Amino acid sequence: MSLLPLVGHSDLQARLAGAADSGRIPQSLLFRGPPGIGKQRLALWLASLVQCAAGDRPCGRCTSCRLAADLQHPDVHWFFPLPSPTKVSGDRRREKLEEARLEELEARRANPLWPTTGDEAASIFLPIVEEIRAKAVRRPAMGRSSVFVIGDAERMVPQASSPEAANAFLKLLEEPPPDTLVFLTSSRPGALLPTIRSRVLQVRVTPPPLEAAQAFLVQYAGLSEGEAALAVRRTDGSIGSVLALSSGDGADPRVEADRLLACALKGSRADRLRVAAGYPPAGARGAFSGMLEALETSLRDAAAVAAGMPEAALDAGVGDRIGEVRSLAPERLAEAVGHVEAARDAAAGNGNPETIVSVLLADLSNALGIVSRNAQPNISARDGTDSRFLHIMEDYG
Ligand SMILES: [Zn+2]
Structure with a gap:
């Protein structure tokens, strides 16, 4: 399986594609909007657009597009909050977190309908940020840029008393290596450090039209028309929240x-x-x-x-x-x-x-x-x- 289609954001996609065509995609973007409406999926779409070598980007057919859709592109790096590994410290902690991230990517490849969970214990810990920075200084392996998609970016500050991860990340935003793009997503942008907020261009993402969300759930999540209609009304079109409900995951x-x-x-x-x-x-x-x-x-x-x-x-x-x-x-x-x-x-x-x-x-x-x-x-x-x-x-x- 590969990533499922992005639905209900065609206007925004057109604007972003236009910006990319004229070389105006900023090095750091923040996609903000309610949870479960496809912000990370949208950021991944933009990442594949950036990497695609064809004229009509993203073409969906070239090697780059296929690798990106399969979450296998060597220059598209997707990060997100993870639970803290237990009983490890130092470098071992960073290794463990990277292993957990790769496992999660594997799980998302196997089941691209990942739900929006409320696991508040998961965070973007300092070792994860160090991993991002280490990857950012390497040259792209095959594409023209390295793209980092960082979901639920506000979880970089799990507690006000430990802002190290966010500060380390700030360094990356202040002095981004050339050819590095960073796309953050957040449903609680107010929880990001103001210094991070001020260094990213914010893009507001609105929920998909309810009919689009409903059709997606019928086609890909096996809901009946009636179930899907009720579910999208209750969640204001948050496909991720509907999936969380129907999977019982959160x-x-x-x-x-x-x-x-x-x-x-x-x-x-x-x-x-x-x-x-x-x-x-x-x-x-x-x-x-x-x-x-x-x-x-x-x-x-x-x-x-x-x-x-x-x-x-x-x-x-x-x-x-x-x-x-x-x-x-x-x-x-x-x-x-x-x-x-x-x-x-x-x-x-x-x-x-x-x-x-x-x-x-x-x-x-x-x-x-x-x-x-x-x-x-x-x-x-x-x-x-x-x-x-x-x-x-x-x-x-
Ligand atoms: Zn392509």
Whole structure:
């Protein structure tokens, strides 16, 4: 197998091809845009265009194009965050990380539908940057340039306290060897060091049209028309997020956030406890905070709509996510946002996810649910609901 077609970015591709034809591709570019919409695929496409020797680039037929499509081109180097190797140090660490990168490339060759994962432990560690710099000073093996595609580039600073990798990378951007091109991608460009941001030309990548994403998923990922249509609406056209969901490799945090919100609105106290018990008592920090962030975003969007902002001003797909919550009073939604903020603080302080969710669901339920002041004891007894938390949820949906 080789790389699958790039879909839904033809306007941007035309602009980039035009720039390349007139020799105006800058030495460093940053493709920014939402996760899973094809930014790295686009950067790889541009890399193959740069390497292609034909007139109508990339031709897709020459040796260079075929090698690039197969992730085998000696002058197209694709880097991305990797988990930290354990129990190794020094040069051995760099070797291990390079081995892991080659293995991942092999896996992507075998299955070009790689999902967008939320593995926050993966980073672009200093030894990876050293590997990039070592490759950058070598002359291209067969092409006219060496091209570096660096996905999720904001992971170069996993913690503010260890900016070494980003600083080492900065040196490469400051004094790039001739014939070296660096294409970064990021869905969180704000997390890049400002000094890196200021040295790259930013290219905004928008999600593919939903029909294009849907057709791609039907053709290559085996989804039915209906499944694909729903999935692209829920993810705003993020093919990578849909693949993550269907592979179970890492869920779209928005889907889990929707589930929590639905439970807070309509679930009984027993439901809420059951959902909370599904969270681990420790760990799972990255995905967990991503989910809380998504929940906060949904509630903020709902508050904006409830306060009168036209839904059209929000991102596509928001309407589906915020659902009935938008009809609640803005003050209630603001209160709910405050509860999520508190939960995010607790999560950042390494709190126990199970407890955090349990408290959050009760708080959200109080803030958003229609609490009966005169709960009927028999209803309370039926589902074991504490009357203080009782919703008249039957009136709700
Ligand atoms: Zn070619």
